Amino acid sequence: MNWNLIRKTISDRWRGTAVYAGGLVAYVLMLAALFPSVQKVGTFKKAYMKDLPEGLIKFFNLQKFDVTSFDSYMTLQFLGLLWVIVMAAFAISFARNMVAGEIQDGTLELLLAQPVARWKVMTSEGAVLLGGIIGLVATTVVSTFAFGAAFGVKLSYSGYLAFLPLGIALAAAIAGYSVLLSAVMREPRRVAMAASGLTLFFYLLHFGGMYSKVLEKFDWFGIFHYYNPQKVLSSGGVPARDVLVLLAFAAVFFAAALLFFQRRDIAV
């Protein structure tokens, strides 16, 4: 890695990352502030659960869903979908600017005219991306602890700590294929579209697996097969196999990106 480049990348990206972090904190604050009221509504559970599709309940592992539980509420309102969208948006927008963005801006030619190896360029920027992911997942967990305590909400501390590696691994996997697409494609806009499309495909594959036996057979192929926040929050244990598989996804895609970037012609 190259510290000069890491410093520059942090300086370029910290504002954007701070905006994501601020959004996460604000949303957790809203959920924690609203939760005591939600909890008090006695009819809520019945009405809410009645309206949910069976597949959705299965998808979020909410068979034992209890709206009086903050952890179930967090999974349904945040960690099951919205949080994933935010983290995917962060990883994809960061990755699209790594190679494809620099090629489009022409700055990659300036960078690669300096005595720095291509793999160092990519690993330096990749390290900042991973740092951003870790920071955002930690922000989610810490803000949940803080606002949970502030609003007197009972929550599973061990569950959220166990969610930390799972959340990081999921976002790293999304970042992995986004970086690969950035290394392969020329236009950042296309990178963003392809990475978003792939993420949606994995999500729908998992969702479809709830209904279709055929799709269920392929569910293991997608990243969301290995992401079950409700299970982690309720058990409080780190799902080591799921985390490792997601990290393997990330590592394979990132290695492929490195390999491609190492051999790629840089013509602006």
Added chain:
Amino acid sequence: MKSVILAESLSKHYGKVVGVEGLDLEVEEGEAFGFLGPNGAGKTTTIRCLMGLLKPTAGRATVLGLETWAQSVGVRELVGYLPGETALYGRLTGEATIRFIANFNNHPPEDGFELASRLGLVLDRRVSGYSKGMKRKLAIVLALMKKPPVLIMDEPTNGLDPLVQLTLYDLLNEHREGGATLLFSSHNLPEVERICDRVGIIREGSLVTTERIEDLRSVRLRNVEIIFAGQVPDGLESLPGVSDLEVQAGNRVQLKLKGEIDPLIKRVARYEVADFSVGHASLEDVFLEFYGSDEGSGG
């Protein structure tokens, strides 16, 4: 003399499109070599191959003995590079840009600040607020500040006003006096005449010729004007190498002469001559000679 830049049968294809084909090039230590040709001729492709930005399809290129693709990091330690298109980080100020690039090269940024001062470049402003000319100046500073033994520049005066061009010529000459080797591409012919020792003319991806500047000017092409005491004799246009013959006022003739001048002198000597002048053809004429007038204006 030691070869600093060497290309042997260098080819680069983009799919079916030929960027460069079988290019042989040798630039010696301390030499200034001009790479001349219109857009799309293969100048930038060759330069990018030399910088390790493009992987050659065939052949090889070395800079100071280092393979430009396999040992590109080593090459880039030794080369100051100015790309044809100026692309910089808009968020950084000029000063921060110099510091950022200087850090890669373990070189103090002060040399960059001094160069910027000579070029009249303000450094405390964000690059996004720079004009095209200011960005070009900053890119020149970035290429020169580490005092590299080899300079590779793609159309260096592109976007610079004439006064700054003169400053750049001074800087390049100072750099050469320090022993640096220079290769730069251009379609600005007076610029090449001013700076280079040798010039290579590239056409459709192949090096058409490599000549010393003086040789190109003095041997190959001449502009000849003859004033005869009487009428211009017939048959001058049939002499070897004579072209573009134009008779004015009955006794004055202007022509271009390519190659040996002796046959023309011997023929003219048969008549009474009032005046005879020979001018060295400009590189513009040389350029047109190689490309043909319909292709030479591509820039």
